[in-house]
Amino acid sequence: xxxxxxxxxxxxxxxxxxxxxxxIPSISALPQHKEDMxxxxxRWRQLLLEAGADEAMTMPSEGNPLVYAEKRVGPDAPTVLxxxxxxxxxxxxxxxWKSRPFEPEIRDGRIWARGADDDKGQSMIQAxxxxxxxxxxxxxxxxxxxxxxxxxxGSPSLNAFLHEHKELLKADVILVSDTxxxxxxxxxxxxxxxxxxxxxIEVTGPNRDLHSGHFGGAVANPANVLCxxxxxxxxxxxxxAVPRFYDDVEEAPAAEREMIARIPFDEKKYMEAIxxxxxxxxxxxxxxxxNSCRPSFDVCGIWGGYTGExxxxxxxxxAYAKVSCRLVPHQNHEKISALFADYIRSxxxxxxxxxxxxxxxxxxxxxxxxxxxYRAAEKGFAQAFGKRPLAVRRGGSIPIISDFExxxxxxxxxxxxxxxxxxxxxxxxxxxxxxxxxxxxxxxxFHIEFDKDI
Amino acid sequence: xxxxxxxxxxxxxxxxxxxxxxxIPSISALPQHKEDMxxxxxRWRQLLLEAGADEAMTMPSEGNPLVYAEKRVGPDAPTVLxxxxxxxxxxxxxxxWKSRPFEPEIRDGRIWARGADDDKGQSMIQAxxxxxxxxxxxxxxxxxxxxxxxxxxGSPSLNAFLHEHKELLKADVILVSDTxxxxxxxxxxxxxxxxxxxxxIEVTGPNRDLHSGHFGGAVANPANVLCxxxxxxxxxxxxxAVPRFYDDVEEAPAAEREMIARIPFDEKKYMEAIxxxxxxxxxxxxxxxxNSCRPSFDVCGIWGGYTGExxxxxxxxxAYAKVSCRLVPHQNHEKISALFADYIRSxxxxxxxxxxxxxxxxxxxxxxxxxxxYRAAEKGFAQAFGKRPLAVRRGGSIPIISDFExxxxxxxxxxxxxxxxxxxxxxxxxxxxxxxxxxxxxxxxFHIEFDKDI
Numbered sequence: 001x002x003x004x005x006x007x008x009x010x011x012x013x014x015x016x017x018x019x020x021x022x023x024i025p026s027i028s029a030l031p032q033h034k035e036d037m038x039x040x041x042x043r044w045r046q047l048l049l050e051a052g053a054d055e056a057m058t059m060p061s062e063g064n065p066l067v068y069a070e071k072r073v074g075p076d077a078p079t080v081l082x083x084x085x086x087x088x089x090x091x092x093x094x095x096x097w098k099s100r101p102f103e104p105e106i107r108d109g110r111i112w113a114r115g116a117d118d119d120k121g122q123s124m125i126q127a128x129x130x131x132x133x134x135x136x137x138x139x140x141x142x143x144x145x146x147x148x149x150x151x152x153x154g155s156p157s158l159n160a161f162l163h164e165h166k167e168l169l170k171a172d173v174i175l176v177s178d179t180x181x182x183x184x185x186x187x188x189x190x191x192x193x194x195x196x197x198x199x200x201i202e203v204t205g206p207n208r209d210l211h212s213g214h215f216g217g218a219v220a221n222p223a224n225v226l227c228x229x230x231x232x233x234x235x236x237x238x239x240x241a242v243p244r245f246y247d248d249v250e251e252a253p254a255a256e257r258e259m260i261a262r263i264p265f266d267e268k269k270y271m272e273a274i275x276x277x278x279x280x281x282x283x284x285x286x287x288x289x290x291n292s293c294r295p296s297f298d299v300c301g302i303w304g305g306y307t308g309e310x311x312x313x314x315x316x317x318x319a320y321a322k323v324s325c326r327l328v329p330h331q332n333h334e335k336i337s338a339l340f341a342d343y344i345r346s347x348x349x350x351x352x353x354x355x356x357x358x359x360x361x362x363x364x365x366x367x368x369x370x371x372x373x374y375r376a377a378e379k380g381f382a383q384a385f386g387k388r389p390l391a392v393r394r395g396g397s398i399p400i401i402s403d404f405e406x407x408x409x410x411x412x413x414x415x416x417x418x419x420x421x422x423x424x425x426x427x428x429x430x431x432x433x434x435x436x437x438x439x440x441x442x443x444x445x446f447h448i449e450f451d452k453d454i
Numbered sequence: 455x456x457x458x459x460x461x462x463x464x465x466x467x468x469x470x471x472x473x474x475x476x477x478i479p480s481i482s483a484l485p486q487h488k489e490d491m492x493x494x495x496x497r498w499r500q501l502l503l504e505a506g507a508d509e510a511m512t513m514p515s516e517g518n519p520l521v522y523a524e525k526r527v528g529p530d531a532p533t534v535l536x537x538x539x540x541x542x543x544x545x546x547x548x549x550x551w552k553s554r555p556f557e558p559e560i561r562d563g564r565i566w567a568r569g570a571d572d573d574k575g576q577s578m579i580q581a582x583x584x585x586x587x588x589x590x591x592x593x594x595x596x597x598x599x600x601x602x603x604x605x606x607x608g609s610p611s612l613n614a615f616l617h618e619h620k621e622l623l624k625a626d627v628i629l630v631s632d633t634x635x636x637x638x639x640x641x642x643x644x645x646x647x648x649x650x651x652x653x654x655i656e657v658t659g660p661n662r663d664l665h666s667g668h669f670g671g672a673v674a675n676p677a678n679v680l681c682x683x684x685x686x687x688x689x690x691x692x693x694x695a696v697p698r699f700y701d702d703v704e705e706a707p708a709a710e711r712e713m714i715a716r717i718p719f720d721e722k723k724y725m726e727a728i729x730x731x732x733x734x735x736x737x738x739x740x741x742x743x744x745n746s747c748r749p750s751f752d753v754c755g756i757w758g759g760y761t762g763e764x765x766x767x768x769x770x771x772x773a774y775a776k777v778s779c780r781l782v783p784h785q786n787h788e789k790i791s792a793l794f795a796d797y798i799r800s801x802x803x804x805x806x807x808x809x810x811x812x813x814x815x816x817x818x819x820x821x822x823x824x825x826x827x828y829r830a831a832e833k834g835f836a837q838a839f840g841k842r843p844l845a846v847r848r849g850g851s852i853p854i855i856s857d858f859e860x861x862x863x864x865x866x867x868x869x870x871x872x873x874x875x876x877x878x879x880x881x882x883x884x885x886x887x888x889x890x891x892x893x894x895x896x897x898x899x900f901h902i903e904f905d906k907d908i
Contacts, residue, residue: 029764207729213850217750218741220734231685275661280674280805287672296671305755310483311652311813351734359765396667425665
């Protein structure tokens with residue numbers, strides 16, 4: 001049976017299976033979802049077995065368990081290791097969702113739910129492509145699956161797991177579907193990722209909230225100080241002001257900047273889609289360069305003092321911010337983390353106590369486009385989407401991709417099917433049904449094309 | 455019966471009455487407490503009648519009702535109008551309270567509860583002094599009470615009420631117990647107050663929270679922008695950077711600065727009490743000047759983006775801050791409000807939308823120390839505390855004090871019994887029982903001394 005027909009005949013089952021995963025709110029950031037993490041891992045184990053794995057198991061880690069499955073065709077056959085993650089981002093703010101985040105709905109040709117894209121939907125594409133090549137007897141290489149449950153919190157247990165299970169995870173290439181394409185009609189493969197460093201800053205002033213009339217002007221306000229610290233982290237050109245931050249940042253080669261300039265990109269539509277009147281970032285770089293080849297600094301969350309209704313005249317005791325830098329390849333996140341903390345300490349006034357806690361981090365990554373698996377992925381996309389995919393660097397981070405290379409010595413091909421409009425990490429995450437189908441076709445074709453090279 | 459004996463014999467009833475007020479969580483900032491406002495006003499009405507008023511009533515306003523009561527001794531007698539407020543600040547953060555905020559407890563010689571000082575405790579001092587002079591037949595002047603239920607949210611309905619009831623509120627002087635003394639052994643009367651202007655700043659960037667990897671660097675982050683705006687509101691000398699902000703600020707006269715310098719003030723103890731290692735504020739002024747005679751700028755609350763556990767890599771759609779300036783006499787809060795909003799607009803980048811909403815405001819105030827009522831208050835304090843009280847300017851704001859002068863044409867004597875350690879507006883607000891007793895004695899003596907001048 002050809003892949004298109006297979007998808008058509010089995011689609012309603014595929015969706016039922018995906019929905020059974022989505023209904024488990026596997027939010028790794030929130031400790032109250034511990035049981036859901038176990039349930040989601042177990043559900044994946046069952047699904048991978050049913051899809052055609054010889055064996056599948058959940059494996060303990062220091063944190064949430066991982067799901068491992070494999071299908072071996074022979075000891076001398078090459079091996080493709082497929083990585084995905086079963087955890088999702090928190091769904092807050094809940095009031096902005098049009099349908100419930102963990103009760104998937106199909107509307108307007110899309111699946112609406114937290115995880116519809118990132119990464120339950122995308123991982124399911126790989127699982128169903130695998131099912132097809134197994135059931136149709138087309139598979140000539142070994143396939144391993146590894147699904148983790150801590151990707152959205154920075155994969156704190158994965159490194160130890162990789163070290164411990166190097167032998168089990170041995171493979172020729174890793175395949176990951178957790179990135180986006182330029183557009184539904186603009187298939188692309190991600191050849192570069194940014195790294196990440198994430199911190200929480202805590203500024204403590206007085207030992208309790210003070211009356212702003214009785215104390216205002218006499219005592220440093222930790223919220224004012226926090227704002228001042230954050231303002232000093234970037235300069236007037238949108239560059240990060242931490243000394244030596246740019247030491248390891250390489251300028252993108254002229255050829256790559258030219259290729260980026262050729263990517264069809266409608267800045268007006270981009271602004272309309274996110275509802276802003278102007279874009280802003282580092283001087284001297286285009287929008288697409290700024291969100292892919294250049295580092296960035298963002299406040300992800302900030303809080304302190306009275307945030308209820310009305311007005312409360314206090315000088316708060318504490319103020320906090322969660323902040324992060326996206327890094328580019330060659331920037332070491334631990335080095336950056338140290339430079340960042342040093343800088344904050346150097347500019348912090350002595351009238352408050354400032355604590356900088358590194359939360360997580362990871363390196364950037366570059367994938368060579370002459371890798372056999374990359375070429376197979378390119379052909380898979382071309383078959384499913386009708387055109388050759390562009391090779392592009394993306395701004396997001398999958399810190400573990402560089403860990404795979406460092407610890408396992410394996411390169412990764414980033415075969416992502418996401419779209420910007422899918423709103424991952426935001427309310428009303430969704431995934432288009434036609435991309436779900438094309439994704440399965442592209443992933444199935446990858447396996448077939450990969451075998452031709454053996 | 456002398457006042458000391460009267461207090462001793464009636465104290466347990468006084469406390470029962472005060473506790474009956476405290477148990478009603480009359481939080482004006484939170485709309486769900488609407489019913490509590492009505493209940494608290496009604497309870498005050500009963501208590502003032504029982505204390506000796508000829509009549510007492512609750513009077514409607516555009517917002518919460520006011521409580522009015524009066525005792526007339528004769529048409530030609532002078533009139534003292536006693537103002538207080540029955541609303542309280544929100545009690546959050548609740549987890550920091552050692553006992554429940556609306557279930558008063560007596561421990562270590564203090565009453566612990568929200569409102570124990572501000573302003574249920576202090577208003578009760580006036581009510582019980584009034585009861586004493588009425589029951590003992592000592593009163594030679596008319597007494598009026600007016601208690602409002604919106605002081606902690608900036609008295610939005612009071613101005614209209616004052617205009618409407620000018621005749622009813624006619625008086626020779628207004629007496630207010632809602633300020634603090636320098637210390638339990640350092641009785642003082644407040645002769646100056648700062649004004650207040652309070653705003654909410656809302657910065658809107660993209661129309662939804664964005665993935666910080668996909669968009670970071672390309673799109674302005676409203677939380678970063680908010681921090682930058684706030685950082686630009688003060689300069690390196692701790693002065694407010696809004697152009698023309700200091701136009702109407704008068705330097706305190708040399709004599710007043712000398713008097714401030716003579717106030718016993720242990721900066722080390724002050725820092726220890728609030729738990730800071732250093733103080734900070736406008737260069738060139740002492741701590742006591744900075745928190746009384748000089749304007750200040752404070753972030754009272756700030757929030758935006760992800761503030762839960764763990765790390766979420768977003769570029770938030772919105773960020774907010776509640777900010778306020780304390781003003782000094784002669785600064786007009788509406789003029790300051792306009793200058794402030796103009797300045798924010800002038801420095802706001804066009805990549806975000808910035809909204810500045812004035813929340814409330816009021817002018818500063820100065821009380822002449824040769825006012826007969828001021829002298830009577832001075833004598834009352836001297837009798838109760840055993841020493842002549844110091845005349846000091848304070849940093850807090852009671853914006854309505856200047857409204858009383860502007861609308862009713864009446865000066866106010868600020869006869870406050872609070873202490874800094876009472877932690878008003880904070881968790882674990884308290885009021886010492888001995889100050890409660892001395893306050894009643896001082897307030898009763900005020901009435902007697904005031905009559906000697908007639």
